[in-house]
Amino acid sequence: MVDVTPKRKIETQPARKETILSGMQPTGSLHVGNLEGALKNWVNLQEKYWMYLCIVDWHSLTAEYKDTGDLKDKIFQMAVDFLAAGLSPEKCAIFIQSEVKEHAELHLIFSMLISVPTLTRLPTFQEKKDQLDSYGFLGYPVLQAADICLYNADKVPVGKDQEKHIWLAKDLAIRFNNTFQKVFNEPEVLLTEIPLILGSDNRKMSKSFDNHIPLDYTEKQTEKRLLQYYTDPKKVRKGDPGRPEICPIYLLHKLYTPGHKQEIAPPCRTGELGCVDCKKKLVQNLNDALRPIREKRAELIKKPDYIWDVLEDGASRARHRAQNVMEKVRTAMKTNYRKEKK
Ligand code: SF4
Numbered sequence: 001m002v003d004v005t006p007k008r009k010i011e012t013q014p015a016r017k018e019t020i021l022s023g024m025q026p027t028g029s030l031h032v033g034n035l036e037g038a039l040k041n042w043v044n045l046q047e048k049y050w051m052y053l054c055i056v057d058w059h060s061l062t063a064e065y066k067d068t069g070d071l072k073d074k075i076f077q078m079a080v081d082f083l084a085a086g087l088s089p090e091k092c093a094i095f096i097q098s099e100v101k102e103h104a105e106l107h108l109i110f111s112m113l114i115s116v117p118t119l120t121r122l123p124t125f126q127e128k129k130d131q132l133d134s135y136g137f138l139g140y141p142v143l144q145a146a147d148i149c150l151y152n153a154d155k156v157p158v159g160k161d162q163e164k165h166i167w168l169a170k171d172l173a174i175r176f177n178n179t180f181q182k183v184f185n186e187p188e189v190l191l192t193e194i195p196l197i198l199g200s201d202n203r204k205m206s207k208s209f210d211n212h213i214p215l216d217y218t219e220k221q222t223e224k225r226l227l228q229y230y231t232d233p234k235k236v237r238k239g240d241p242g243r244p245e246i247c248p249i250y251l252l253h254k255l256y257t258p259g260h261k262q263e264i265a266p267p268c269r270t271g272e273l274g275c276v277d278c279k280k281k282l283v284q285n286l287n288d289a290l291r292p293i294r295e296k297r298a299e300l301i302k303k304p305d306y307i308w309d310v311l312e313d314g315a316s317r318a319r320h321r322a323q324n325v326m327e328k329v330r331t332a333m334k335t336n337y338r339k340e341k342k
Pocket residue numbers: 231232235242243244247248249250264268269273274275276278279
């Protein structure tokens with residue numbers, strides 16, 4: 001049984017632990033790529049660090065600002081998956097970005113400390129500037145820097161491709177400290193090994209490509225999706241030699257079949273193992289691994305009040321920390337007008 005009793009009184013952060021900030025845009029229920037790329041890592045990190053885990057709904061507006069009708073459900077489904085995957089609301093403050101308004105305040109202050117050309121040179125802007133040319137999109141990395149610095153995070157767990165964003169947060173923290181007085185830690189990257197997870201069409205697993213395996217799929221749906229998967233195109237039938245190293249099914253076996261080096265790769269290469277049998281082994285192993293998460297998910301989804309309570313408690317703890325940091329920011333900037341000594 002899952003303990004879904006709302007826990008309203010949660011202890012505040014123990015001083016000895018370092019702080020980690022991480023975030024994810026609300027995309028609704030999560031998939032195997034999210035599980036392997038982020039959730040499992042966070043579940044481990046929550047044991048060692050104090051974690052702030054932000055569902056960054058304001059960030060999602062940069063692309064979807066006209067289409068917000070399903071944001072609430074997406075946030076809810078995502079929070080359910082966070083908990084089902086093993087994140088503990090007692091070890092990790094899970095909250096919605098827009099429920100801590102200080103994110104917007106620090107974003108505005110940071111936006112004064114950086115030039116427009118610096119932002120337009122960033123690769124993320126260059127890659128998408130033809131589709132997204134709003135001020136919000138330009139300022140996205142500044143809001144991200146504010147998300148990190150608002151909690152005085154010591155570390156931010158990211159993959160190699162995200163390192164630049166943390167560099168910007170560190171740069172803005174230093175600029176602020178040098179311009180006013182020291183308020184911010186200089187956040188460091190906690191480099192995370194993110195396994196490559198490909199979808200059914202051999203592209204990166206993503207909800208937007210509809211090539212993913214959602215955590216809320218039934219076992220039958222998982223089987224159907226895996227049987228549709230791309231494999232080595234040169235292995236047409238059983239007996240043909242295959243190349244596991246280019247096969248997305250083998251990438252999943254690496255994660256879910258402990259004996260893959262002996263049981264899958266050699267018979268694939270000799271042709272002894274056919275793709276259908278290979279996929280069926282994976283269906284079994286993947287469904288076995290996801291079953292506890294799915295069972296927990298099924299229980300949590302029946303307790304919407306509990307999920308919203310977790311998010312509210314998370315926001316309240318996040319706000320407490322953010323307000324403390326913003327007090328220091330205002331004091332450093334001499335904009336704490338009513339508290340300033342005459
Ligand atoms: S046998 Fe398995 S690993 Fe080999 S190509 Fe087919 S699906 Fe991929």
